[in-house]
Amino acid sequence: MKKILILFVFSIAVSLDLNVSSSLKSGYCSSYDFYDYSENLLDVNLFSNNLFFWTQYEYSNPPEIGFPLNDFRKFRIEYSAGGLSLKAGDIYEFWGRGLLLNQFDDQTTNFDNGTRGLALEYMKGPLTISHINGNSSIWLMGQDIRVPGYNNIHSMMANRFQYDWSRLSVGITQLKSNEIHQKQVNIEAPANVNHNLRGAYFSLISNNYDAFFEYVDKVATEKPVVFDVQPNDTLKRGHGIYGNLNFYLGNWALSSEYKRYSFDASHTDLTADDYGNRISFQQMPTLAKEHNDVLLGRLVHNYNYNDERGIQFEINGSVSSLNLLAQYAHLSRNNTWQSISLFEWVPSPISNLLPATDPSALPYFENYFEATGYALKEKLFFKLGFGRTKEVLKTNRYFEGNQRDINSIFILDTTYNEFDVYQDFPIIDTLEMFDTTESYIVESKMWQVSKAMTLPMEFQFSLNNGYNIGIGFQYQERKYYDRIVGNSSGYSTSDSSWVMLFDDTGEEIEKNETKSKLVNRNGDIVQTQFNRVFYFQISRTPKWSLTITQDFTNAYEGAIPVDPYYNPLEALISGDLKYFLGSRNTVKPPSWIKNRWLSAEVSYNITPAQRISVMYGSIQGGLFCSNGICRVIPAFNDGVKLSYSASF
Numbered sequence: 001m002k003k004i005l006i007l008f009v010f011s012i013a014v015s016l017d018l019n020v021s022s023s024l025k026s027g028y029c030s031s032y033d034f035y036d037y038s039e040n041l042l043d044v045n046l047f048s049n050n051l052f053f054w055t056q057y058e059y060s061n062p063p064e065i066g067f068p069l070n071d072f073r074k075f076r077i078e079y080s081a082g083g084l085s086l087k088a089g090d091i092y093e094f095w096g097r098g099l100l101l102n103q104f105d106d107q108t109t110n111f112d113n114g115t116r117g118l119a120l121e122y123m124k125g126p127l128t129i130s131h132i133n134g135n136s137s138i139w140l141m142g143q144d145i146r147v148p149g150y151n152n153i154h155s156m157m158a159n160r161f162q163y164d165w166s167r168l169s170v171g172i173t174q175l176k177s178n179e180i181h182q183k184q185v186n187i188e189a190p191a192n193v194n195h196n197l198r199g200a201y202f203s204l205i206s207n208n209y210d211a212f213f214e215y216v217d218k219v220a221t222e223k224p225v226v227f228d229v230q231p232n233d234t235l236k237r238g239h240g241i242y243g244n245l246n247f248y249l250g251n252w253a254l255s256s257e258y259k260r261y262s263f264d265a266s267h268t269d270l271t272a273d274d275y276g277n278r279i280s281f282q283q284m285p286t287l288a289k290e291h292n293d294v295l296l297g298r299l300v301h302n303y304n305y306n307d308e309r310g311i312q313f314e315i316n317g318s319v320s321s322l323n324l325l326a327q328y329a330h331l332s333r334n335n336t337w338q339s340i341s342l343f344e345w346v347p348s349p350i351s352n353l354l355p356a357t358d359p360s361a362l363p364y365f366e367n368y369f370e371a372t373g374y375a376l377k378e379k380l381f382f383k384l385g386f387g388r389t390k391e392v393l394k395t396n397r398y399f400e401g402n403q404r405d406i407n408s409i410f411i412l413d414t415t416y417n418e419f420d421v422y423q424d425f426p427i428i429d430t431l432e433m434f435d436t437t438e439s440y441i442v443e444s445k446m447w448q449v450s451k452a453m454t455l456p457m458e459f460q461f462s463l464n465n466g467y468n469i470g471i472g473f474q475y476q477e478r479k480y481y482d483r484i485v486g487n488s489s490g491y492s493t494s495d496s497s498w499v500m501l502f503d504d505t506g507e508e509i510e511k512n513e514t515k516s517k518l519v520n521r522n523g524d525i526v527q528t529q530f531n532r533v534f535y536f537q538i539s540r541t542p543k544w545s546l547t548i549t550q551d552f553t554n555a556y557e558g559a560i561p562v563d564p565y566y567n568p569l570e571a572l573i574s575g576d577l578k579y580f581l582g583s584r585n586t587v588k589p590p591s592w593i594k595n596r597w598l599s600a601e602v603s604y605n606i607t608p609a610q611r612i613s614v615m616y617g618s619i620q621g622g623l624f625c626s627n628g629i630c631r632v633i634p635a636f637n638d639g640v641k642l643s644y645s646a647s648f
Contacts, residue, residue, distance in 0.1 A: 018046045018053075022648045027064065031639025032564040037064040041073075041107075052078040054089075065110040065146050065631070066139075074105070074114075087119040091132055095160055096201040099216040099240045100173045101132075102283035109629040110148060113138050113280045115156060130160040138280045140272070142184065145632045150272055152280065153180040167206060173199040173216075177279060184272040191275050192223040193235065197282075212244040218263060220276035236276035238263030238306075242285055252317030257287050257310075260334065260353070264306040267337050267345040267395075278305045286628045287312040288329050289368055291387075293456040294533050294551070295476040299389050300625040301364045307333050309355050310364075322373040332356040332363040339397045339444075342491040359447045359483070360398040364391040376461075385456040395447040396482075397491070403442045403498060442498045443486035443510075448517070452478035470537035470547075478529040480557050482515040518555040521594055529555040544604045548573060551597040551620045561620075563594050564638045569617050570598050597637075609648070615641040 025041045039060035046053040055075040061068045076089030092103040092114045105112045117134015135155050142149015156177040163170050174197065181191040201214035222235040240261045247254045261284060264270065264277030287310040288301050310331035317324060332355035335347035350356050357363050370385040454476040461469045487510050488498040501509045518526050532552040539545035550573065566589040571579035574593060578584040599617030606612060621635040 018048045018051065021045045021047075024644070024646045024648075026642075026644045028642040029064070029636075029639060032637045033562065033635065033639075035634055035636050035639065037062050039063045050079055050081050054078075065107075066148065083123040085119075085121040085123075089116065091115045091117060091119045091134060093119065093130070093132060093158075095130075095158075095173055096171060096199065096214045097212065097242050097244070097285055098283045099201075099214050099242055100175050100197050100199040101158055101281050103281065104283070104627060106626050106629060108624070109626050109631045110139070110141065111627070111629045113283070115154075126164045128160070128162040128164070130158075130162075132156070132158040136281075140280070141631060142272070145634055150182040150184055152182060154178070154279070154281075156281070167204060169203045171201045173197075173201070175281065177281070179275075179279065181275045182272070183275075193276055194221045194223070195276075195279055196220075208249065209245070209247045211246075212242075214240075214242050216240045216282075218278075222276065236264055238277060240278075240282070240284060244285075250317075252315065255312075255314045257285065257312040258353075259285060259287050260309040261305055262307060262309075262334050265333070265335055265347060266307065267347070269302075270304075270306055283628055287331060288364070288366060289314075289327055290625060291368075293385070293454070293474055295474045295531050296368075296385075296387050296454050296456065297624065298622045299450070299452055299454070299478075300623055300630060301331065301366070301389075301391060302393075302630070303628055304333065305628075307335075309334055309350075309353075311355065321375075322371060325368075325370040325372075327366070327368045329366040330355050330363065332358075332361040334361075336360045337395065337398060338401070339395075339399045340401075341496065342397075342493060359392045359445070359449075360395050362392045362395070365389065379462045381458075381460040381462075383456070383458040385454075387454040387456070388452070389454075390449070390451040393448040393450055395445075398445050398447065399488075399498065400443045400445070400486075401441070403440050442488050442500070444488035444490070444498050445483075445485045447483050448481070449483055450478065450480045452476055466541050468537075468539045468541060470535070470539070472533070472535045472537075474531075474533040476529075476531040478531065479527065480517050480529065482517060484511055484513050484515065486511060518557055519560070520555050521560055523560075526555045529553060529557075542605055542608075544602070547601045547603075549599050549601075549617075553595055553620070561635050562637070563589055564618075566590070566593065567617075567638050569600060570596070573598050573600075597635075610644075610646040612644045613642070 022042065022044045024043075027037065027039050029035060029037045037060070040058065042057045044055050044057075053076070056073045058069045058071065058073040060066070061070065063069070074090045076087060076091070079086045092105065093101055094103065095101045103114050105114055113136060115132055115134040115136045117132065120131045122129045133156075135153070137151055137153050139148035139151040154177045156175065158175040159173070161172045175195070176197070177195045179191075179193045179195060181193050183190060195218065197216055197218045199214060199216035201212070203212045204210060216239060218238045218240075220235045220237075240263065241259065243258045245256045261278070264274065266274065270277065282305065284305055286301075286303050288303070290300070291297050308331055310329065312327070312329040314325070314327040316326075332350075335349055336356060336358045337360040338346045338348065340346055350361065355361075355363060366387070366389050368385065368387040370383065372381075372383045374381055454474065456472075456474045458472045459470065463469070487501055487508055489501050489511070490499050491497070492499050501511055503509050516525050516527050518529050520526050530553070533549070535547055535549040537545060537547040565587045566579070566585070568579065570576075570589070570593050571584070574596075576584060576590070579586065584590070597618040597620045599615055599619055601613060601615040603611065603613040616639070618638055619633075619636040621633045624631055624633050
C-alpha cells in the first residue's frame with residue numbers, strides 16, 4: 001500500500017511539471033573482523049510554489065547499523081496556502097527545547113523517533129496552532145552494537161498553542177501516547193502504557209540578552225492484565241525543567257543553562273524493562289559539550305534524561321583576530337544514595353537546586369578552553385584546546401552510619417537442582433530480630449571514577465598554488481579506577497552486618513586506596529592510559545585530499561582488541577623497510593605496532609555535486625554521540641571503506 005501511494009503521488013507530481021532535485025549516498029565497507037556493510041540512500045524532492053513531496057529509498061544489505069532494507073524508507077507530502085500548512089507521511093517536529101517533543105532521524109546512531117501520520121499548523125497573526133497525529137515504531141539498541149534489540153510502538157497525538165508578541169513568545173504544549181512497550185526479560189508480555197504530558201515555555205529576546213524557560217509534567221498509567229485491578233492507577237509521575245539565559249556585550253557572549261529532569265529515579269541504570277518514565281519523543285538539552293575531536297568525543301557523559309540536574313556556562317568572544325571559548329559543566333543525579341544493606345539503597349533528595357558533588361549522586365564535571373584564529377597573513381589557521389573531565393560512573397556500595405548488626409536475617413531458598421548440587425536462590429523472606437549488640441560507626445564506600453585531561457591541536461596552512469597542508473594532534477591522559485574508603489570490606493548476608501577490617505593484632509583499620517581498572521596488552525595493571533591521535537593532510541582545493549591518521553593507546557578498560565596481521569600500510573607509515581625487503585613476519589605484528597591503528601583516506605570531488613572517498617586501514621572505534629544519543633562504534637581492522645555522494 002505504501003509503495004502504491006508513493007508511486008501515485010510521484011506520478012501526479014511529474015504530470016504537474018514540478019521541480020525535481022535528488023541526492024544519493026552510498027557506502028561500502030569490508031574488513032578483517034567482519035565489519036561489513038553495503039548501504040544506499042536515495043532522496044527525491046518534488047516541489048512547486050505550495051506543494052512539496054519527499055521520499056527516501058534505501059537498499060542496505062547489510063546496513064552499517066540497523067536492519068537490512070530494500071524499500072521506500074520515508075515519505076512526506078506538504079501543502080501550504082495562506083496561514084495553513086498540511087503535512088502527511090513521516091513527521092519530524094521540534095517544540096520548545098525538546099522537553100515534550102523533539103523528533104529527528106539520525107542514521108549514524110540509528111535513532112528515529114518520527115511519527116507517520118498527519119501534521120496540521122495554522123498561523124493567524126501572532127497565534128500559531130499545531131497538531132500531530134500518528135504512529136511511531138521506535139527501535140532502540142540492545143546488547144548488539146549494530147542490530148537494534150527492541151522497539152516500542154506509540155500511537156501519539158500532540159498539540160501546541162503559541163502566541164508571539166514583539167519580543168515575547170509563549171507556548172502551551174500537550175502530548176498523549178499509548179505505548180506498547182516491549183520488555184527484554186519477558187518479551188511475550190509487553191506493557192500497555194498511557195503517557196500524558198503537559199508543558200509550557202516562554203522565550204524573551206532583547207538587544208543585549210535573551211531568555212528561555214520550559215516546564216513539562218508527565219503522568220504514566222498502565223493497563224493491567226488482571227481484570228479486577230483499576231485500569232487507571234498511576235504508574236509513574238515526573239517533571240522536567242530547563243532554562244537558558246544569554247548575555248551579549250560587543251564581541252562577547254555569555255551563555256548559562258540549567259536543567260532538572262526528574263521522570264524516574266533509580267540507583268542503578270535504567271533498562272528496557274523500566275517503563276512509564278521519559279519516552280523517546282523527549283530529547284532534551286544535555287548541558288554537556290559535544291566535541292568534534294576524537295579523544296574528547298570518547299569521554300562523553302552517559303546522559304540520564306530520567307534523573308539528572310545540571311548547570312553549564314560558556315563564554316566566547318574575540319580579541320583582535322583571536323577567538324576564545326571557555327566552558328564549564330557540572331551534572332549529577334537528583335538524589336544522594338545510601339546502601340544500608342547489600343540489596344537496599346535509600347535516596348536522600350539534594351537540599352538545593354544545584355547538582356551535587358557527593359560520589360553517590362554520580363557527579364560529572366567538565367572544563368574546556370579553546371583558542372582559534374589566523375596568522376601569517378591569514379594563511380595559517382590554528383586551533384588549540386584544553387579539556388578536563390571527571391565522572392563518577394558507578395557506586396558499588398556507599399554507606400556511612402551505625403552498624404545494622406543482626407537487625408534482619410535474609411532467608412534464602414536453599415534447594416537442590418536436578419544434578420543434586422546445592423544452590424542458593426534469591427531471597428524469599430526476611431526474619432526481623434531485635435538488635436542486642438552495641439552499635440558502632442561503619443564507613444563502607446566504593447565507587448568508580450573516570451578522569452581525563454585532553455589537549456587537541458590543529459593547524460591548516462594554505463599555499464599560494466591552491467595546495468593546503470594540515471596537521472592535527474590530540475593528546476590525552478586518562479585514569480579509570482575503583483575508589484575504596486572505609487573501615488569495612490563488604491556486607492555479610494548471613495548476619496546482616498557490614499564486615500569490619502582488622503589487622504593482625506585485632507585492631508580496627510581504615511582502607512583508603514585507589515585500584516586502577518586499566519590493563520595493557522600483557523594484562524598488567526597500569527595507572528594511566530595515554531591516548532594519542534595524529535593526522536596529516538594534503539589537499540588541492542577544491543578537487544582532492546589525502547589524509548593519514550594514526551590512533552594510539554597503551555591501555556584498555558575492557559577486552560583487549562584483536563590485532564590482525566601486519567599490513568603494508570602499517571609498515572609504510574611506520575617506516576619499517578624490513579617488511580618490503582621480506583625480512584619481517586607479515587603475519588605476527590611487531591610489538592611497537594600492536595597499540596596503533598593506521599588509516600589513509602583519499603577524497604576526490606568528481607564535480608561540484610559529486611564526491612567519492614576511499615579509506616584503507618584500521619580504526620580503533622569507541623563511543624560516538626550525536627544529538628544526545630550515544631552508540632559504540634566497533635573496531636575496524638585492516639579493511640576498506642568506500643563512500644559516494646551526489647546531488648542532482
